[in-house]
Amino acid sequence: xxxxxxxxxxxxxxxxxxxxAAASTLPLLGRFAAGGEGQTLDLSALAGxxxxxxxxxxxxxxxxxxxxxELPTLEALDLRGTPLSMENVEQVGxxxxxxxxxxxxxxxxxxxxxxxxxxIESLEVADTPLADVAFVAGWARLSSMDVRATAVTGxxxxxxxxxxxxxxxxxxxxxxxxxVANNETFRQGDRLRAAGTAxxxxxx
Numbered sequence: 044x045x046x047x048x049x050x051x052x053x054x055x056x057x058x059x060x061x062x063x064a065a066a067s068t069l070p071l072l073g074r075f076a077a078g079g080e081g082q083t084l085d086l087s088a089l090a091g092x093x094x095x096x097x098x099x100x101x102x103x104x105x106x107x108x109x110x111x112x113e114l115p116t117l118e119a120l121d122l123r124g125t126p127l128s129m130e131n132v133e134q135v136g137x138x139x140x141x142x143x144x145x146x147x148x149x150x151x152x153x154x155x156x157x158x159x160x161x162x163i164e165s166l167e168v169a170d171t172p173l174a175d176v177a178f179v180a181g182w183a184r185l186s187s188m189d190v191r192a193t194a195v196t197g198x199x200x201x202x203x204x205x206x207x208x209x210x211x212x213x214x215x216x217x218x219x220x221x222x223v224a225n226n227e228t229f230r231q232g233d234r235l236r237a238a239g240t241a242x243x244x245x246x247x
Contacts, residue, residue, distance in 0.1 A: 063088050070094075078103030078125065086110055100125055112137035121145040123167075132156040147171065147189070154178050168193060169211075176200045190215050198222035207233070214239040 066072055066088040075092075076099035077084055083104025089095060090113035098117065100106075102124035108131050111117060117138050127135075127149040135144070136156040144157070147169040154168070158178045166179065169191040177200040179185055187209040188201075197219040201207055205228045217240040223229055 066092070073097070075099065076101075089114065097121075105131075107131075108134040109137075111135055114138065115140065117141060119143040119145075122149055124148045126150050129153065129156070136160060142184075152194075174216075179204070187211075190217075201229075202226050204228075209233065210235045212237050212240060216240070217242060 063075075063077065063084055063086065066075065070093065072089075072092045072095050074097045075089060075095060078099070078101045080102070081104050083106055084100070086100065086106055086108070087110055089098065090110040092114060094116055095114050096116050097119040098114075099121040101121055105126045105128065111120070111134055117140055120135065120138060120141060120143070122135075123145050124147070127146065132151060132154060133156045136159060138160065140162060141160050142162050143165045144160075144163060145167045146154075147167050149171060151168065152172040152174060154173060155178045158181060161181050162184060163179075163182050164184045165187045166185065167189040169189050170193070172194050173190065174194040174196070176188070176190065176195060176198055179188070180200040180203065182204065184206060185204050186206045188207065189211045191211050192214040194216050195212065196216045198210065198212075198217070199222045201210075201222050202225045204226065207226065207229060210223070213236050217237055220235075220242065223235060
């Protein structure tokens, strides 16, 4: 019964916390969520959680994400609305097992530090000044990419991605489909949304 109780406590959702030090006492912590209203937290207590699979820290204050390198099972990281520095991007790039990244409204303009995250299946970077997606070239498992309202003008980097099936580029600076045309597996049944771009959306 003790294990059952610990498992129940491993799904944590808290807002307006002053400290998350107690997280270090939860060995079965599987999900952590905090943030809101620009709240800033020291998240270092999450380091070493061996079964922590999902971390949500949205619309919060800038902080360090160095703990990501010490989460061996982390699969999903949601930082939407939280400002990220280049150092933060490098820290996120240490999440070797990450499969889903949500980085919308974070102010990021360069994600080249994430190139080594080859397990990524889903990427969301909407409403950022990001200008290119070349860093995804080695992401063989990437199936969906959301670049809405970004500065992305082309999709160079996706040419060899065989499982990519959904690209949302609405309201972005997208002006070329050359990379899509050069992806021999992105064909009928796959989806590219480009409304509100410089492209004639009738071709999408």
